[in-house]
Amino acid sequence: MVKVVLWGSLKHAADGQTEVDLEAENVREALDALAARFPKLKPLLDRGVSVAIDGVFYRDAWFAPIRPDSEVYILPRLAGG
């Protein structure tokens, strides 16, 4: 099990939760597990998010590995100027 933290705005689509324990060994599994558990989250995740694993930001990196003790944050998709 890994603990995944959602940014505040997503909690409305996740039954009010911001921390979710789930089984996932990479980003794709984590996102799929979230979407399966909270169908309302799916469109928000599909629109594009960043996933921070142990402080490193990933965009669209399905296979970035997640360890059971990883710190995992789902955050808005980063953009820049």
Added chain:
Amino acid sequence: MTELHQQGAKRTFKLVGTRPLRPDGIDKVTGRARFGADMDAPGMLHGLVLRSPHAHARIKRIDVSKAERLAGVKAVVTRDDFKLPADSALADICRNVMAREKALYDGHAVAAVAAVSKAVARKALQLIKIDYEILPNVTDVDAAMKPGAPILHETLRTEGVEPKPRKASNVARRHEFGHGDVAKGMAQADIVIERSFKTAATHQGYIEPHACLASVGPDGRGDLWVCTQGHFMVRNTCAGLLGMDASQLRVTASEIGGGFGGKTTVFIEPVALALSRKAGRPVKMVMSRNEVFRATGPTSSSSIDVKIGIKKNGRITAAQAELRYQGGAFPGSPVEFGAMTAFACYDLENVHTVGYDVVTNRPKQAAYRAPGAPMVAHAVESVIDELAKKIGMDPLDFRLLNASKEGTKSSFGPTYGPIGLRATLEEAKRHPHHTAPLGPNQGRGVACGFWFNFGGDTCVSLNINVDGTVGLSVGTPDIGGSRASMSLMAAEELGIPYEKVRTIVADTASLGYNDVTDGSRVTFAAGMATIKAARDATTKLCARAAKVWGIPAEAVVWENGHAKPAGPNAGNFAPMSLAEIAAVASSTGGPIAGHYEVNADGAGVSFATHMVDLEVDPDTGKVTVLRYTVFQDAGKAVHPSYVEGQYQGGAAQGIGWAINEEYIYGADGRLQNAGFLDYRIPVASDLPMIDTVILEIPNPGHPYGVRGVGETSIVPPLAAMANAVSAAAGTRLTELPMSPPRVLKAIMENGRGA
């Protein structure tokens, strides 16, 4: 002048860190370089856009018949020529490049013509008749959020609130971040300061207006020459809007005359393609400066409340902020980045931020250097400054006491790895600027800033030529010297002289997809891909040498530009240089090239501390900047001159944002200062030299330790300036720009002058 401070850099470099001349330099000092507007095509037409003079109006009817009949007019396009895409983000772009039911801001495109000359095209625009039904407008963010405000989009419902609203609103989204218990933290505080701040919308202000040359043939194949931060983005967006196959639209990036985020989307490009398709001839479009201001993206204006509580010893117990950003006529203001970065510089137990993304009758905002961060840094760093003053602590010490460090849980969630914030603060404290004496009416301000940086999709190709030279193809437009840094990294890795590498920006048909030049990503991501492509090439070079020597490829290593047997056991062969291997490439298996494709991660966050001295004229409120120093972490400065340039440019833009630049709207919702005369960017005589201190805290996510440097430098200056002006004026300024009327008013009401 620059000082370099390296921390923990293990690798010694031969070329990286030196300052060779940029490879595109001669072209740019002789006028040979071709920018967006510098390309012509045989039979070319000139395209112009008709723009709404109204801030908010229903478009009842468009009559182009007279324009179409004018001799020399070859095509006219309107909303009817664009099919609204299903994808909602693309649909917004479609509506932005050509208005549909409503014109949503002064300058919104409503029609376009292509004609044999600019003069004919201008005449044709006057012949287009539009029936408008003028609607009430709103351009201020707080006004747009009020009940009863004119609604831009009847279908817009605020996202991120529960229960889901049933009524239309101008608030597109609510974002929330934070951790801990702010109420509890505030209760523990000895001192709490709460203030509200406003910042004006500012434009990226690139000197080159948007320009492109489009050509679409009857077979559906198209070519586009365009000044953009990302030609692959232009290709995908335009192909989507025009229903073309990506493969059939080849986009070539011209030299680009500045972007700063403003050229990360499309405006005239799909219009030029539509005109060309309709006219069957190439169409060139060049925006006027007036159009650039009215119709391309400035950044958001903001309204922000900040509340911070501290113990008497200076330790922060809780921090919160509410941010309201208007992003123009469509959702997508960078308020979430504002809310994430607000307290990123501080190690906090209790922190909470809420951001509202609001639409108004202004041009759709576009990214601007660290989008969303400077405004909130202005607010937060102003309160931090006031708190430090209140307890009589040096503002740098106050920040050092509370600064984020490795292992800090950031205000947006993730835990920081090795970061350079404290190093910049300590460097600032040691710097002579910190203790230099100040005269009457002068003030000193400091502020910190943070930006994420990112990597993104990157694809690079590196060709070894038979004569031992190297061609490097990247897909990221060179906006500030990146061809020099790419060449440096390739040469470093290959062990050949810098001059032997020629880096070009390849078109969309020649290379795989590359994300836009933004997010301070190019030196990091394209640099990483370049290094990896070079390593791919050296692996192949070693293999060729191994073939020549008749030994296994694993027994050959690449060192100092040569393939060498790995050790005495591998055999006794004289090392082969890159040129020697290249010369026999055809005989040893064919051309040699290195490639690398990656969605680059691990960009590494970046921090800066800025320090400014300035003088306020107590009789007129005019601010004169006297001295400015930037302290920023670059990870590893590949070409220090261009790193300094990024620091200096960010600081200068921030100074302009702080004291003069602003979008000024009348009650009619029309932009009143759509030109460089009254949109006042700093001129040479407004600024002092801008000193820079480059710190190098290597980024573990990059082979050379590089961090992006382009954006962070615009985050601290707004606040540093506000803190300095407040010190000099003897009263706290909370609204940008700190224009002379505003500063004088503050002085006369509360300051030293009173």
Added chain:
Amino acid sequence: MSEIHVSTKINGDAFEYLCDAEESLLDVLRDRLGLTGTKEGCGTGDCGACSITLDGRLVCSCLVLGAEAEGREIETIEGMADGDDLHVLQKKFLEHAALQCGVCTPGFLIAAKSLLEANPDPSETEVRYWLAGNLCRCTGYDKIVRAVLDAATEMRKA
């Protein structure tokens, strides 16, 4: 409307062209003569990207009519280097990394050259005020001013 015939000298070479009465010299240079080194940043004299000299006097070519150039001498960025030999200012701009995007660079070089002809030993303040009509959004002007001062020093030595 018939076009106006103009004979002029550009970078030392005789040129003849036709232009419309309302056409700016900038448009003539760029669109009719292919001299695209001179840039348009605003069209209203506020940015200096279109700087040229007209009979030796620094002007914005966007604020000159093409027709006005009859019999006059024009210098543009294309005439600044002597063949392959860059002007000292061009060299110094490269050495000091005084350009990032480079679109304002031709205008700055023309304006700086005109400054050093009028004042071979300018102070930093004089450089800044002379160049105040040339906007640069990338550099914060620091490296540009240093490049001009350095070029002045070198040109005084020569």
Added chain:
Amino acid sequence: MRYEAPETVKGAVKLLAGAKGRARVLAGGTDLLVQMHSGMAEPDLVVDIKRIAGLRTIKKEAGGFRIGAAVPSAVMGEHAGVKKAWPGVVEAAGLIGSTQIQGRATIVGNLCNASPAADSVPAMVAAGAKARIVGPKKRRDVPVEKVVSGPGKTALGRGEFVESIFLPKRKARSGDAYLRFIPRTEMDIAAASVGVSLTLDRKGVCTAARVVLGAVGPRVILVTAAAKALIGTSLDKAALEKLAAACSAAARPIDDKRGTIEFRKHVVGVLARRAALIARDRAKGK
């Protein structure tokens, strides 16, 4: 549009008087071409007066200077005689736009564009300058303040244009100065401006003064009360306060993108004080 570049004043007058449609005089062109670029001006005829030899020169006349309508600010700034006699006028002309604009812009163009914020006009009015108008009828000389009738409007009749400006002989122990307020250091339009010209007696007491405000009304304002505040004083603190108050009171500014009413009224007083001191120092030969 038709472009004509006559070589004589007569030729120019004939073209302007005989023009069908809108005719405009082109001197430096730094306003006209901007207006054409934005579509604000669409003239049918442009008469370029720069080829008229007599209009390109600065001549000494009756101890003063006659400045031709085609003389750009930069040339004025290089003229030692004018600079010495009327430094305030030269500085004001030198503030119009950038170095590039200076190479083209003329004080006559600055005057006839009739912007309330024109830099050279308050200085010229303070100097008591006269404009020489030519046209189908005979030449006439009018005080500069009579040329402009309102924002964008002049008192010039059909076929008329301003041929030159006459700056009178500088009186002994007198000096002038011009200051404007802009948010930046260069490249802006004045939010408020003041031209001061004054004469001192041997003891340093002011015997005559003209104080003129720009950018704080539809036209420049010649403030008699401000002059009175100075006359009979040696510009002590009290006199300067009175001067500032008189200027602030006389100002009739508007709120716009360049400044607020209250700001402009205050700053015009500040500028008057500062300009008066510069003019005094100049009168004293400092």
